[in-house]
Amino acid sequence: MKERSPSGLTSAEAARGRSGRREDGESATERSERSTLLRDNGVYAAIVVLLVYNFGFTENFATLANLNTQLVQVAPVLIVALGMALVIGTEGVDLSVGSVMAIAAAILPLYLGYGLVPAIGLALVAGLLCGAVNGTLVAVVGIQPIVATLALLVGGRGLALVLADGQLKDIRNQELLDLGAGKALGIPYVVLIAAVLAVLVFLLVRYTTFGRQLVAVGGNRSASALAGLPVRRVLMTTYLLSGVLAAIAGVVATARLTASDPSAIGNLFELSAITAVVVGGTPLSGGRVRILGTVAGALLMQLITATLIKHNLPDSTAQIVQAAIIVLAVYLQRSRSGGGS
């Protein structure tokens, strides 16, 4: 069955497009090198520009407190975006991450009575199970990721509400509250968690067999299958990871919020995560996973929102600006895989 990735091309078309030739005058190698430079580093440049601007023109921006606030706010999105980057790397997408966060948030208060570790553990197991459902639908049954994870997005939120009986519950467990608000060496725990996870995922993609196989599967699934790669296992693992990471993000968000709110937690997180991944230079067509870029993408989007807020620009402007940035980022990416062959 012909599979179409979110990028709109079939695998064969995308593969042919990427390995094909472009007909414009300028040597395509030269052009693709230039656009790669822009694509890969545009994010960082944008971050630097914004930081400089804000240091200069925004009051109270360059304070430690503010920087901490920004980082703490971006941490949950970043954690989810790490998992999303892996899934997108396989030419898929995981729309259910917000709902998985909500499920994790709903589970926590139910088991905090047994201790922090068991409660978190169960929340993570829930994330794993959600990932398993997604993975089975995509890898075993062969459903398109967008529809498969859509099912969990719809059903998962409902499940979370059922578990929580529709209620918002305040968190009283001191350890969890400490996790949310505490610091080590001046850095908030939640930021440390996000940073450690980012490093781990980065290493995973770069240096492990699984990581290399993931990139290959996303780059050209049939070629990977014919090369003997365990495609199903790779896909399943990818969705499992996405589920676990979403669950961690749910725990973190709950700790910060000091309340478990399954109706609101994770709302629209999938959009933010996808945005961070795409802006960071990981193409929707799969085959390249840029973890550093994803981190940068998340930071950039956070910076933009913060800048706009500090200058009292309304939400509406923030959203329109975000939309424009996404289009720009994708436009820069397209120079590589859009051409015919």
Next chain:
Amino acid sequence: MKANPAANAAVLTATAIGKRFPGVVALSDVDLTLAAGEVHALVGENGAGKSTLIKVLTGVYTPDSGTLTYRDSVVSFARPSDAQQAGISTVYQEVNLVPLQSVASNLFLGREPRGRFGLIDFRAMNTAARELLDSYGLRVDVTRPLRTLGMGVQQMVAVARAAATSARVVILDEPTSSLEPREVDTLFGIIERLRADRVAVLYVSHRLDELYRICDRVTVLRDGRLVHSGPMADLPRLRLVAMMLGRDLEEVRREGATKFDGERTAEDTEPVLVATGLTSKHRLDGVDVTVRPGEIVGLGGLLGAGRSETAMAIAGALPLDSGAVTVGGKRLRTGSVAVAMRAGVVLLPEDRKADGILPDLSVRENIVLAALPRLSRAGVVSRRRQDAIVATFMKRLRIKASSQYQRVGDLSGGNQQKVLLARLLCMQPKVLLLDEPTRGIDVGAKAEVQSLVDELAAEGLGVVLISSEFDEVVEGADSIVVLREGRVVTELHGADVNEAALLDALAEAGERE
């Protein structure tokens, strides 16, 4: 049957066409003139520039230099639909129709007859479709989805579509690769009709017999350049082949058309691969293949005969309903590529762009892809081991790249193919299944690949070779298994492995119905 070679009005003229792509010059200073009522042969090896030239003529590419003149005025096509509107129709080797739509829909897509209120009049469309196909001698149920018909019939529908669009120029790119001999006759009938209607026909093929049968003039390309252009009748076959290959006439007569050394191995050793009764619904029906160490077994047959499916089935890439595959005496679990690879059976896929290379990854990454688990410890890939393997194979196969980190998508076809071969050889295989190993690569790389295959066979590997070039199959293979519609029809061994016998086997297979 040939048209009067008196001056026919030129319909489409290409002058000094040049076209480059990254790393390769596809066309350089090429001229071509298509005249009304004339069938013009375009000949050349893989990589000679034929398909690039066609794409320039039909608006898929814009040339970097040179001009196109159509019906006495200079034109420039920005997109394929421009060329089509102008009256240039193309039938590609890959059936480029819409498989899910009906035959009639495909015939009239874009020009469906309309009835009341501007809505499509299906009855009129189906009737017109039926009449059209009948007039060409094709009796087909026009309401069936196209994909339910055999490849040959699909191709005929594509030709009928091109012929019916009141085109002034019809380009046929390898039109007979999926046709049986009877269908070829029908096709030639259509071409005669076109000739009578003063349509200019460009016929691209490497089936020399057909060219000599139907074409009036011939243009030969080699390495992107024009080598010869003139009447077909003035060019003897052997000279044509020599021109295509760029070799001396005598040399070709002496040494054959390929780099295969043509020696036959007459081993009586234990076979390294025994495949029996391979059956997969709608694709294969009881196919048997046996390969001995050092033997090159060719799979012969037309497009759609099941050659690729056989190779894929042996390699574990095609699930089987029944059948057994034994390697080195041990029975293999079918349907798993990983299992086959572990047993030493590897496959070079037919479409390297779609199923082979990972274009965005480096040469290094592509080579080690299959061997990753063997090169890692506890899940982490060993840099040192990767370095060693990549260096070894880049050297042995003479892979030309700026470095092992160059993006594979930027390499030439020949080097991409070598990267794929390196990937397979990393697995220390016992059996190599090669599906069109020299397709779409330049002449130099082709020779290298052919020699390499000979070398590997000499080292004791068993090889199954699929190639649409008769020369390769005939000169390279020690024996040939001829397939038709998923069944083995005959096997050729020893002295029977020659072009005449192969053609006979294919033709005979076609007659038997």
Next chain:
Amino acid sequence: MTAVATQPEEQSVASGRLTGRERLAALAQRRGSIVVLALVVLIASFSFDSFFTVGNAQNVAIQSSFLAIVALGMTFVIISGGIDLSVGSVYALGGVLAAYGIQWGSLVGLLLPLVVCGAIGLLNGMLVAYGRLAPFIVTLATLLGARGLLLAITDEGSTTRLMARDDWLTRLGQGTFLGLGLPVWITLVLFAIGVLVLQRTRFGHATLAIGGSREAATLMGLPAARNTMIVYLTSGLLAGLAGALAAAYSASGVTIVGEGLELDAIAAVVIGGTLLTGGAGTVGGTLAGVLLLRVIQNVINQIGTLSSYYQSVVSGAFLAVVVAVQAYLSRAYLRGGRR
């Protein structure tokens, strides 16, 4: 000249003719949703007294109509091989614009949403067709942008304008004819047109071809880019229309509607039997898909004892099952003889 005949019953190995089983699979794919809908309605009618009443039917019908109009546009987009994630925001924008524009009369109240939402659809179309950007990402961006626009014109979401009840636009949304709401009739008319367009016009044929294989369609000379633009334009227009009608129905331009609507639309289209990969689809099936989703919601409400959260769980599970079955059927149906 010898004739080449193909006998329908010839079962040659590699020619991939449709077996009876494959034909059945194709039928199930395209009409299955209607059968399931009928079954569900039947079971629900016997199980709940309050289900099979005129009042309930009217209710379900009107609630379905707005989603249905959006899903109609989505059907064409998906058949052409794309996707439109922006329809939820565009729908909300349409409602807000209708409420805003009605102060200058019903005509403006109707045209303003159509023009603006159509323009957004056109923007989507251009970015996808000419910019060659992936539909997923383009429409994701428009989703954000349209909602931003909505916030901008409603004072960051705080203003909800009311629509006067005697303007004909409001009456269009609230009126009934033969017991069914006017929006329901509008939906039926639009769907009838949709069926005709898909099956009986060159445009519809071209859309199917382009969704099946863009390469082949372009090589066959079809105007793929123009077709794509029109498809997205229509999606935007229909989403805007649906939003305007919904606002008229509730006589107010509520700002928080539409979130997640695009996903409901996609679910309806997929459940209805249209292939997400494009190239084949059914307009009628989408209507069945919409009804199925709404009926399930309705049934869960009928149960009463279950919390409404179970609605989403069931919908989600249902979607998963349906798509799984589809995937299985597709494999049987699409396995043609290649090579």
